[in-house]
Amino acid sequence: xIPERMIPERESPAGDDAARLRxxxxxxxxxxxxxxxxxxxxxxxxxxxxxxxxxxxARTLDVARGGLLAxxxxxxxxxxALAGRPGDAGELxxxxxxxxxxxxxxxxxxxxxxxxxxxxxxxxxxxxWVWAARLRQQQPGSAPQLLxxxxxxxxxxxxxxxxxxxxxxxxxxxxLATVAARLAAPGSPGQRGRLAWPAVTLAAALTALxxxxxxxxxxxIGTGGLHSPVPGGLAAFIWAVTxxxxxxxxxxxxLAAFPDAERAWMALSPLVLAVAVASAVALVRRAGxxxxxxRFEARLGLACCVIMTAFLALCAAWLASAWLASAGPxxxxxxxxxxxxxxxxxxxxxxxTLAAALxxxxTAARTLSRG
Amino acid sequence: xAHRDAGTSAGDAVLAGFGRYAGPATLILSSLxxxxxxxxxxxxxxxxxxxxxxxxxxxxxxxxxxESQGMIEALEAEDRRRPYRLTAAGAAALQxxxxxxxxxxxxxxxxxxxxxxxx
Numbered sequence: 330x331i332p333e334r335m336i337p338e339r340e341s342p343a344g345d346d347a348a349r350l351r352x353x354x355x356x357x358x359x360x361x362x363x364x365x366x367x368x369x370x371x372x373x374x375x376x377x378x379x380x381x382x383x384x385x386x387a388r389t390l391d392v393a394r395g396g397l398l399a400x401x402x403x404x405x406x407x408x409x410a411l412a413g414r415p416g417d418a419g420e421l422x423x424x425x426x427x428x429x430x431x432x433x434x435x436x437x438x439x440x441x442x443x444x445x446x447x448x449x450x451x452x453x454x455x456x457x458w459v460w461a462a463r464l465r466q467q468q469p470g471s472a473p474q475l476l477x478x479x480x481x482x483x484x485x486x487x488x489x490x491x492x493x494x495x496x497x498x499x500x501x502x503x504x505l506a507t508v509a510a511r512l513a514a515p516g517s518p519g520q521r522g523r524l525a526w527p528a529v530t531l532a533a534a535l536t537a538l539x540x541x542x543x544x545x546x547x548x549x550i551g552t553g554g555l556h557s558p559v560p561g562g563l564a565a566f567i568w569a570v571t572x573x574x575x576x577x578x579x580x581x582x583x584l585a586a587f588p589d590a591e592r593a594w595m596a597l598s599p600l601v602l603a604v605a606v607a608s609a610v611a612l613v614r615r616a617g618x619x620x621x622x623x624r625f626e627a628r629l630g631l632a633c634c635v636i637m638t639a640f641l642a643l644c645a646a647w648l649a650s651a652w653l654a655s656a657g658p659x660x661x662x663x664x665x666x667x668x669x670x671x672x673x674x675x676x677x678x679x680x681x682t683l684a685a686a687l688x689x690x691x692t693a694a695r696t697l698s699r700g
Numbered sequence: 701x702a703h704r705d706a707g708t709s710a711g712d713a714v715l716a717g718f719g720r721y722a723g724p725a726t727l728i729l730s731s732l733x734x735x736x737x738x739x740x741x742x743x744x745x746x747x748x749x750x751x752x753x754x755x756x757x758x759x760x761x762x763x764x765x766x767e768s769q770g771m772i773e774a775l776e777a778e779d780r781r782r783p784y785r786l787t788a789a790g791a792a793a794l795q796x797x798x799x800x801x802x803x804x805x806x807x808x809x810x811x812x813x814x815x816x817x818x819x
Binding site: 363366367369370371372373374375377378387388391392393394395396398399408409410411412415421424425699 | 738739740743755756757758759760761763764765767768769770773774775776777780781782
């Protein structure tokens with residue numbers, strides 16, 4: 330029994346309606362799924378609060394913050410699973426599995442963005458390394474002087490990129506096997522469609538990526554091969570895939586000198602990559618991974634975060650050494666290892682995606698540990 | 701004794717895991733220890749016994765976390781207001797958390813009395 334003093338006093342019907350209208354507007358900060366569970370009662374509380382304190386910026390900010398947090402939780406980047414209908418314990422179990430899958434999906438997306446931007450950074454280092462080695466061989470006197478950080482970053486980043494690619498393959502296999510099993514099992518066309526569509530778009534995006542990248546990669550000396558710590562073909566392919574991560578966007582005159590096909594690819598490839606990542610995330614979220622596979626994926630995610638941290642540290646050390654070795658900020662290094670603002674922007678993106686990956690990895694692991 | 705301490709620490713860790721919502725969660729659980737309440741009643745009760753006004757967004761963020769961890773449960777809605785009640789797991793977590801806080805408080809007060817002559 331709730332005491333009388335704890336039941337809000339009613340305003341006049343007109344005032345009550347106005348408060349309820351404002352409350353309903355505020356509740357829109359929250360995602361649909363959250364509103365379905367808490368919307369009515371939260372609107373009621375807000376209406377009472379508005380009736381007591383008509384104007385409160387603090388309340389608006391608090392609701393906006395809560396709504397954004399609920400949206401982040403829905404994306405698997407924060408919080409915990411949303412409780413189901415009152416008294417329905419089974420729904421909470423489903424919600425936890427959904428929340429863990431959202432966390433794993435966000436982890437995959439953040440890792441993919443990190444891999445693409447990191448690979449672009451690595452590609453630049455590798456080109457510098459291969460050219461420097463060739464110059465040392467052909468014109469020993471004019472070869473650029475390399476710093477220890479150049480060497481550490483080139484070899485460390487090569488190892489990290491290869492390890493991240495291996496982890497991506499390891500992570501993809503159980504998800505694809507689960508998707509294949511779900512598609513083969515009897516089920517409603519709607520359920521199959523929810524899996525089939527992202528599977529088809531993922532396959533199409535990966536095919537487009539392979540064909541497009543193979544057609545623009547030119548196998549010139551800088552993209553690998555001789556003196557390279559990774560196979561030349563792989564280096565050339567990754568260079569072509571990440572070609573759009575470029576400072577040339579800020580120099581339209583120079584960009585205009587590129588072949589048409591290369592410019593078209595630079596504009597198209599980020600869209601193709603975005604489709605591939607979005608499709609992969611949809612598959613992870615919809616596949617209904619078993620708890621065992623989800624825990625395996627979470628452990629891979631943790632390993633991925635460790636490697637990404639090491640990669641970022643190497644990049645930061647390289648940028649810092651380039652800064653210190655130059656006459657001005659990020660200038661004056663030999664052209665092959667010139668660190669520009671594109672590298673600083675890249676490092677910032679790497680740091681942001683690493684933070685997102687760590688947060689989603691933590692969210693997924695915490696949700697999975699609750700069973 | 702050691703066994704009880706270990707259990708207490710584990711229970712306390714559950715609420716400590718709420719991070720910045722540990723404070724609101726403790727206040728909500730303490731309020732519900734007195735009986736089921738809906739959002740508005742919770743806000744008023746907490747304001748009365750702790751002098752803290754929980755903002756609506758903060759209250760519902762903490763409520764949804766507590767509910768998803770099984771520390772409270774929702775009852776049938778009454779006129780669009782849904783009351784919540786404490787569960788056994790919530791009572792145990794609150795007990796452990798408050799016991800840990802009491803130990804810290806008593807230690808602080810004892811040291812203040814010994815070295816500063818007040819408390």
